[in-house]
Each structure stands twice: as C-alpha cells, then as structure tokens.
Amino acid sequence: EQNNLYQALGQQQGIERLVSIFVKKLGQDKQIFPYFAKSSVSHFKQGFISHLCDVSGGPCQYEGDNMVDIHTGMNINEADFNRVVELLVEAMEEAGINYPTQNKVLAKFAPLRGQVIKI
Numbered sequence: 723e724q725n726n727l728y729q730a731l732g733q734q735q736g737i738e739r740l741v742s743i744f745v746k747k748l749g750q751d752k753q754i755f756p757y758f759a760k761s762s763v764s765h766f767k768q769g770f771i772s773h774l775c776d777v778s779g780g781p782c783q784y785e786g787d788n789m790v791d792i793h794t795g796m797n798i799n800e801a802d803f804n805r806v807v808e809l810l811v812e813a814m815e816e817a818g819i820n821y822p823t824q825n826k827v828l829a830k831f832a833p834l835r836g837q838v839i840k841i
C-alpha cells in the first residue's frame with residue numbers, strides 16, 4: 723500500500739519531473755520566492771525529491787535534516803504554508819497526477835505542517 727503512492731507518482735522519474743515543475747513555480751511566486759532567495763535550488767530540489775520518494779514509500783532514504791531544523795528561523799506563517807501547498811497542487815495538476823494521488827501526497831504533508839510553520 724505504502725509503495726503504491728510511489729508507483730502512482732511515476733516512480734523516481736515522475737517525482738523528479740513533478741519537483742522540477744514545483745521548484746519552477748516556487749521561484750516564480752512573489753510571495754514565496756523570497757524564502758528561497760538565499761538557498762541553493764539544486765540542493766533543495768535533491769532534498770525534496772528524496773524526501774518525497776521516501777514518504778511515498780519509494781526506495782529512497784531521505785538523509786537531510788529534519789523538517790523542524792530546516793525550517794526553524796524562516797518564520798513561515800500559515801498563509802505562506804498554504805501558498806506552497808497550493809503551488810504543489812498546481813504542479814501535480816500540471817504533471818498530470820490524478821486526484822486520488824494528489825490527495826495522498828497532501829495527506830503525507832499535512833502532519834508536517836506544525837513542524838514547518840513558525841515555531
């Protein structure tokens with residue numbers, strides 16, 4: 723069951739394609755771009771790919787820092803969190819990912835909300 727989500731996302735290739743679209747959207751968004759102004763896009767991209775591969779049940783182990791450590795100090799508020807989720811949904815839409823699969827991805831991220839938002 724766990725592994726089904728990874729399959730539904732199109733495995734490694736599908737996840738890489740999705741994250742590329744997502745990263746492009748983050749960089750083009752006036753509300754969100756400032757957060758990433760000083761980060762390495764390729765580092766973020768690789769980290770996000772392996773994290774998504776991991777949480778979707780794929781054969782990857784995310785080895786980056788935990789969500790709290792990464793996002794602490796960024797002062798991410800609720801509205802910005804919601805915007806990032808919106809951009810992720812748009813990216814999934816553009817990548818042709820079906821609704822049940824989109825919802826499963828969102829269900830994986832929802833519990834992380836409290837670890838990412840201003841603490």
Ligand code: HEM
Binds near residue numbers: 786787831834
């Ligand atoms: C559930 C939602 C989120 C998840 C799962 C998530 C996950 C991640 C991951 C996996 C990384 C890469 C870590 C690494 O490998 O070093 C990362 C980095 C980052 N995230 Fe998030 N994130 C989320 C929400 C957000 C939001 C809402 C913002 C800003 C509005 C944000 C801003 C950043 C930034 C700026 C970095 C790059 C840090 C650097 O310079 O390396 N994240 N996030």
